[in-house]
Amino acid sequence: MNTPTLADKRAEVARLHEGLKSWRLVAEHYPGAKPGTLSRFVNDNAYVPHRATVLTALGLPVFDKPKVCPRHGIVHVAKRCPATRKPGKPRLPRLDRYRLALELIGVLNG
Numbered sequence: 285m286n287t288p289t290l291a292d293k294r295a296e297v298a299r300l301h302e303g304l305k306s307w308r309l310v311a312e313h314y315p316g317a318k319p320g321t322l323s324r325f326v327n328d329n330a331y332v333p334h335r336a337t338v339l340t341a342l343g344l345p346v347f348d349k350p351k352v353c354p355r356h357g358i359v360h361v362a363k364r365c366p367a368t369r370k371p372g373k374p375r376l377p378r379l380d381r382y383r384l385a386l387e388l389i390g391v392l393n394g
Contacts, residue, residue, distance in 0.1 A: 290332065293342050298326045316341035 288296075301310050307319035314322065316337040324331050325342075333339055336346045350359045355367055 287345050288343060290344070293344060294326050294329070297322055297342075301326065314341040 297310060297314075300313060301307065301322075304310055307323045310322055311317055311319040317333075321333060321338055325333060333342070333344075334347070339346050352358065353360055353365050355365060360366070
């Protein structure tokens with residue numbers, strides 16, 4: 285069985301709303317989805333719900349979990365493994381702002 289597309293579900297919820305005339309009554313048919321979420325889902329074509337409870341209530345597929353790094357076994361926040369940095373390319377040194385401020389004061393006062 286094919287999973288329904290967003291457009292199919294939007295049309296289905298819109299038809300149900302035309303018959304019931306209330307988003308609260310429509311939300312009773314989709315437990316886990318709030319009336320405001322359903323209204324936005326139908327009226328805003330750019331909106332895609334991301335909560336798993338709403339997607340499940342609408343019968344839409346839940347998106348995959350983030351990819352886990354095979355080397356470290358965790359999800360990197362930067363979305364790339366720091367171990368993949370090219371060797372021989374050193375990091376730029378951090379600015380020592382305190383030292384720079386003292387030098388600037390020395391130049392201005394002396």
